[in-house]
Amino acid sequence: MYSNHTSSIITNAQDVRIVDFRSDTVSLPTASMRRAIYEATVGDDVYGEDPTVKELEIRSAKMFGKEAALFVPTGTMANLLAVMVHCSRRGSEAIVGDKAHVFLYEQGGAAQIAGVLLNTIQNLPDGTFCLNQLKNKFRGLDVHEPHTSLVLVENTHNMCGGKVLPLQWLEDLAKICKENSAKIHMDGARVFNAAEFLNVPISRVVRDVDSVCYCLSKGLACPVGSVLIGTEDFIKDAHRLRKALGGGMRQVGFLAAAGLCALDEIVPMLKDDHVRTRQIAESIHKLNSSLISVDLDNLHTNILLVQILNNKIKSCDLSERLAEVKMKELDDGLVDSSGRGISVKISARDWAFARIVVYTNVTDDEVNLAIRKIAYVVEEYQQNLK
Template sequence: MKPAVRVVDLRSDTVSLPTARMRKAIYEAEVGDDVYDEDPTVKELERRSAQMFGKQAALFVPSGTMGNLLAVMVHCSRRGTEAIVGDMAHIFLYEQGGAAQIGGVLLNCIKNEEDGTFDLGELRNKFRGYDVHESQTALVLVENTHNMCGGKVLPLQWLEDLSKICTERSVKIHMDGARIFNAAEYLKVPVSRIVRDVDSICFCLSKGLACPVGSVLVGHNDFIKAAHRLRKALGGGMRQVGFLAAAGLCAFDEIVPKLSKDHARTRRIAEFIQSINSPLFKVDLENLHTNILMIQILTNRITSCDFERRLIEVLPEELEHGLVDARGNGISVKVSARDWSFTRIVVYTNITDEDIDLVIRKIKYVIEEYHNNEL
């Protein structure tokens, strides 16, 4: 008979679940047909989003991937133009090349620095379109916070400098701001300040904000009008979407003010790993910004997927050594792993202090096990 198991899922904040207050808001939402522009709750979400971000208008979309694709297609409205994007960006790595596949837009990569930025001198040399043989650069894409760079927050001065360069060349800037509220929490500034120097932004409701579905695209009136039209072509025209928009409105009031707790809980895990001074695993505590933690693996004898599997499984000897929760359940920790030299942990609003205690205990046990076997 298998033992009962307590699972702490830290694979991503996409697995976050609506709170009781959010579920109530969904149930009670006033709705209408959004394709007919008659859903009052969607309208309020869009109005409030535009206001918060200091832009003219906003558009509710089913996903961040769709929101980013709409932005690329609107800014690069002539097929064959190009967008410059970091080589570690979500838009480049994990959105199936939709810009090219669907929009006819070339993605031209630039190397991301460890902090999520890229060299602005190199960017200047990337702009093209001055020769008839070249694709013409119409857009620069940035990501904030930067997922694969460990949840890093882009410096405000860097964004301002980027904007000046792009303005000189009449090139637009779109920000994949899936976790932009985490960036605002880290910088202690409003989101409107972060996006002041960009033309459009897409932020996610269904990651750290715990909503079940949705993202919001924000920008100028004409930009949103064009995106609204394209949304229909991509199958994003939905009907009584107010049930989902209500969750977003709730998240602004309930979840956003608590994001600092996610950051603090992430730091607790990082501080523990640093404190044991392992020759096999390390973290960059000094440059930990938000709710994403990369645990670096320093030996080629342990893969990211090995570490992932070991954290998930519950062995009989763990129970014998008392590695259980308060109810005697074994501890299983889910993390994110691929063909990486690191394992990723993401903390979100449903993760409690007790969960973090259990995660630390499990990581301690597994790392000690590796030490005994490897050293």
């Protein structure tokens, strides 16, 4: 039945069912989203003549309870634009959590391009940071110091396991920043997941921040795009700087149409992603393994961190093994309904954990297949380590 009988590893793609949990960035446009892209009314957005882009921007600003919005190609650009506008004086400083995406995974663009120093503060496990420590971080009174102009937060917090920032914490943060004449920008790549978890309107989640961006190409399944939101003056400045960064686009309404579809169809289904993530977490918790564990009580959204408990196993090892399909698995009946082996892709680097991210294209069947594969691999590890 299988084309590769001589190897213990199945290499023929037709014989493998892939369940991809590496990131919600691998999500694919839905059928209705593809139709919306095809049928979109477009114009030259640099001239301000694309009606679909305008609709997405106006709708986003209204949903978030802000004055204006700007469609940009990526979340990295959105965050950089926010830093550039809020820290318009070169040599300014922005305070950011040490596990924030802006600090870890955006090439230091704030310094590289904007001339802004990123001063880190330790993230707590829930994605927040100590506000008493923050009070001592503000600088600028002394001529030797940079001027602290901005505080950056992330919601949900990726590297803290999709944690949602508490509303009271955000309110307290805003008071401190106002006292120190500093602005707040929220990297809200997955902020709709935060609103779903808190069961509040998105406008409530972002009420206390000066600017926010959300990503269309992660859990919202769009091919490209993020939206930056704030005051009219903020967006006016961001629009001008977008051009300098190469973000001026023409008939981009094709992409904005996908965003409008996502707001209508994908956002209301985010709760399903959370449910499926919890199902995977509960299955791992029930294994009661000495090799891996999950923090079931503090699982908030669609990101699950799987902690590695045994120093003989690295997260990359676990990732590679889950992605493999061995002939023995087929003999043991670890196959899908079509008889294909199961390959589970997860995210792993030099971390003490591996990451699983669920998104709208993931089905209940795929969740069940992944649960079976994870249990099988954990049992295999336990046998081999005896």
